[in-house]
Amino acid sequence: MDETDVSGTYLGFDFSTQQVKILATDHNLQMMKEVSVHFDSELPQYNTKGGAIMQNDRITVTAPTEMWVQALDLALDKMKQSGFDFSTVVAVSGTGQQHGSVYWKNGSHAILRRLDAKMTLHEQVKHCFSIKDSPIWMDSSTYAECRYLEKCVGGAQQLADITGSRAYERFTANQIRKVFCRQREAYEKTERISLVSSFAASMLLGDYAPIDYSDGSGMNLLNLKLKTWDKTCLLSVADNLEEKLGIPVPSSTDLGYISSYFCQRYGFNSNCKVIAFTGDNPASLAGCRLQKGDIVVSLGTSDTLILWLDEPHPSTEGHIFINPIDDDAFMALLCFKNGSLTRERFRDKYAGGSWENFSKALQMTKPTNNGNIGIYFDVQEIIPESVGDHRFDGKDKKVVEFSNDEEIRSLVEGQFMAKRFHAEQLGHKLTPQSRVLATGGASANPEILQVLSDVFQAPVYTLDTSNSACLGCAYRANHGVMGGHKTAFADIFRQPPNYKLAAKPRPADYDIKRYGRLENAIIPL
Ligand SMILES: Nc1ncnc2c1ncn2[C@@H]1O[C@H](COP(=O)(O)OP(=O)(O)O)[C@@H](O)[C@H]1O
Numbered sequence: 425m426d427e428t429d430v431s432g433t434y435l436g437f438d439f440s441t442q443q444v445k446i447l448a449t450d451h452n453l454q455m456m457k458e459v460s461v462h463f464d465s466e467l468p469q470y471n472t473k474g475g476a477i478m479q480n481d482r483i484t485v486t487a488p489t490e491m492w493v494q495a496l497d498l499a500l501d502k503m504k505q506s507g508f509d510f511s512t513v514v515a516v517s518g519t520g521q522q523h524g525s526v527y528w529k530n531g532s533h534a535i536l537r538r539l540d541a542k543m544t545l546h547e548q549v550k551h552c553f554s555i556k557d558s559p560i561w562m563d564s565s566t567y568a569e570c571r572y573l574e575k576c577v578g579g580a581q582q583l584a585d586i587t588g589s590r591a592y593e594r595f596t597a598n599q600i601r602k603v604f605c606r607q608r609e610a611y612e613k614t615e616r617i618s619l620v621s622s623f624a625a626s627m628l629l630g631d632y633a634p635i636d637y638s639d640g641s642g643m644n645l646l647n648l649k650l651k652t653w654d655k656t657c658l659l660s661v662a663d664n665l666e667e668k669l670g671i672p673v674p675s676s677t678d679l680g681y682i683s684s685y686f687c688q689r690y691g692f693n694s695n696c697k698v699i700a701f702t703g704d705n706p707a708s709l710a711g712c713r714l715q716k717g718d719i720v721v722s723l724g725t726s727d728t729l730i731l732w733l734d735e736p737h738p739s740t741e742g743h744i745f746i747n748p749i750d751d752d753a754f755m756a757l758l759c760f761k762n763g764s765l766t767r768e769r770f771r772d773k774y775a776g777g778s779w780e781n782f783s784k785a786l787q788m789t790k791p792t793n794n795g796n797i798g799i800y801f802d803v804q805e806i807i808p809e810s811v812g813d814h815r816f817d818g819k820d821k822k823v824v825e826f827s828n829d830e831e832i833r834s835l836v837e838g839q840f841m842a843k844r845f846h847a848e849q850l851g852h853k854l855t856p857q858s859r860v861l862a863t864g865g866a867s868a869n870p871e872i873l874q875v876l877s878d879v880f881q882a883p884v885y886t887l888d889t890s891n892s893a894c895l896g897c898a899y900r901a902n903h904g905v906m907g908g909h910k911t912a913f914a915d916i917f918r919q920p921p922n923y924k925l926a927a928k929p930r931p932a933d934y935d936i937k938r939y940g941r942l943e944n945a946i947i948p949l
C-alpha cells in the first residue's frame with residue numbers, strides 16, 4: 425500500500441464513558457468489524473462504575489487515566505486476535521467523551537516518541553500523568569470556578585458569545601482552574617493538557633496531538649469566531665496555559681503517520697495516517713451523516729441532542745460547537761446527564777433487571793401515560809440544574825409512585841419530553857419533514873425508539889450500528905486523507921446513508937408546555 429492508496433480500510437476509535445471501541449470499514453466505508461473493551465467488567469481492578477469513579481462528595485467524578493491506556497492495548501489485541509489485517513489501514517481517526525482532561529507529566533513527550541514495541545502501551549505510559557485520575561464530563565464540582573470565569577469575561581452571555589457556552593462545571597477550563605488552584609504542584613509539573621480525544625490521538629501518533637476545533641469548543645476556552653484560544657479566558661484560568669494546550673486545528677487535519685510502535689507491534693503500514701480526533705457528539709454528527717433539519721438523539725451514557733447550524737446564536741442554555749465536518753458551520757448540542765444509567769436503575773427496580781421486561785412495560789402502557797409525568801435525575805442534571813425524583817399525576821399533583829409499568833413509561837416519556845422542550849426553547853421547529861436519527865447503546869431498543877417517535881411526532885431512523893461516533897471517525901479518517909475541509913464530507917460516500925426506519929409516530933397529544941411548567945417547578949430557587 426503506498427501513500428496515495430485509498431482503497432484499503434479505515435479505523436474509528438471511541439474512548440467513551442463506559443468503554444473503548446474500535447470499528448473498521450472497508451474502502452466503500454461499509455462497516456466490517458467492531459470490538460470493544462468495557463471498563464467495569466473487563467478492567468475490574470480500577471473499580472469504576474459506568475466507567476467512572478464518584479468521590480464521597482458526589483459531585484467530583486473522575487476516571488483513572490491509565491485505564492484508558494490499558495483498554496487501548498486490549499482493544500487492539502482483540503482486533504488482532506479476530507484476524508484483522510492492520511496493514512490494510514489507510515488512516516485512523518477517533519473520538520473521546522467530551523470535556524475530560526489528561527495531564528501529561530514533564531518528560532512524557534520523550535516517552536511517547538520512543539515507545540518500545542516489545543512492551544504494552546500501558547507499561548510505558550502509565551506513569552506519564554501528573555494527575556492520575558482525569559476529571560470527566562460527569563463532574564459538577566467546579567461551581568466556584570464557573571462563576572469566576574463568567575465574572576472575568578463580563579457575564580454568562582458574554583462567555584457564551586465568545587466560546588459558545590456559558591460556564592459549565594464539566595467544561596475543561598473550569599476543571600483546569602480547579603487543578604491550578606487546588607493542585608498547583610501537579611499543574612506546574614504538567615507539560616501538556618489534552619482532551620480525552622487528543623490524548624487518544626497522541627498515543628496513536630507517538631507525539632502530542634493538537635486539540636481539534638469541534639471538541640475544543642467544549643472547553644469554555646476557544647473563541648468560536650477566531651478559532652483560537654481566547655486570551656481573556658486563558659488568563660482567567662491558569663498561568664502558562666496556552667503552551668500546555670498547543671494550537672487548535674481543524675477537525676479534519678492530517679496529523680501525520682501512525683507511530684512506528686503500532687507498525688511493529690500490530691503490523692500497521694508505516695504510511696497509515698492519523699486524522700485529528702474529536703469529541704463523541706461531533707463524531708456522531710459525522711457518523712449519522714446529519715443533514716440540515718434532522719435531529720440526532722444519542723442515547724449513550726449521557727443522552728444528547730444534536731442539530732446542524734449554519735450560524736451560531738449562543739445562549740445561556742445548550743452549547744454551540746464548531747462543526748466537525750465543515751469548519752464554517754456549527755452544531756448545537758444539548759446534553760442530559762441522566763440518560764442510560766437512570767434507565768438502568770428503573771430496569772433494575774421495576775423490570776427485574778431485564779431490558780425485555782422494560783420494553784414490555786412500554787408496550788403495556790399508552791402514550792401520554794394517563795397524564796402521569798416523571799422527572800428523574802439521579803445526579804445533578806445539566807438542563808435543568810436539579811436533582812431527585814419528581815412524579816406528577818394528571819392534575820399536576822405530586823405523587824410518591826406510579827405502578828411499575830407506568831414508572832418505566834414516565835421515565836422514558838419524561839426524558840424525551842425534556843429533549844423536545846429544550847430543542848424548541850433553542851428555536852428548533854419540528855416540521856412534517858423532520859427526522860430523528862437515533863444512536864447510542866439504548867437505540868438498540870425498539871420500544872424506547874417508539875416513545876421517541878411518539879413524543880417528537882416524527883419518524884425515527886437508526887443506522888447499522890448504534891455506535892455512530894466510532895463509525896463517524898472511520899468516515900472522518902477517509903475524509904482526512906481525501907483532503908479534509910477541501911473536500912465536501914458528503915462527497916466521500918459512494919452510497920446513500922443506510923438509515924432504517926425504526927418507528928413511525930402514533931397519534932398522541934404530548935403537552936410539551938405542561939412538561940416545561942413542571943420542570944420549572946422542580947428547579948431549586
Ligand atoms: N436493549 C437496550 N435497551 C436500553 N438500553 C440499552 C440496551 N442495550 C444497551 N443499552 C444501554 O446502552 C448504554 C451504553 O451506551 P453506549 O452508547 O455504548 O455508551 P458510551 O458510548 O457512553 O460508553 C448502557 O449503559 C445501556 O444502559
Ligand SMILES: O=C(CO)[C@@H](O)[C@H](O)COP(=O)(O)O
Pocket residue numbers: 440441442520521522523561594642703704705724725726727728757759
Ligand atoms: O458531556 C457530554 C457532552 O457535552 C457527554 O455527552 C460526553 O461527551 C459523554 O458522552 P457519552 O459517553 O455519553 O457518549
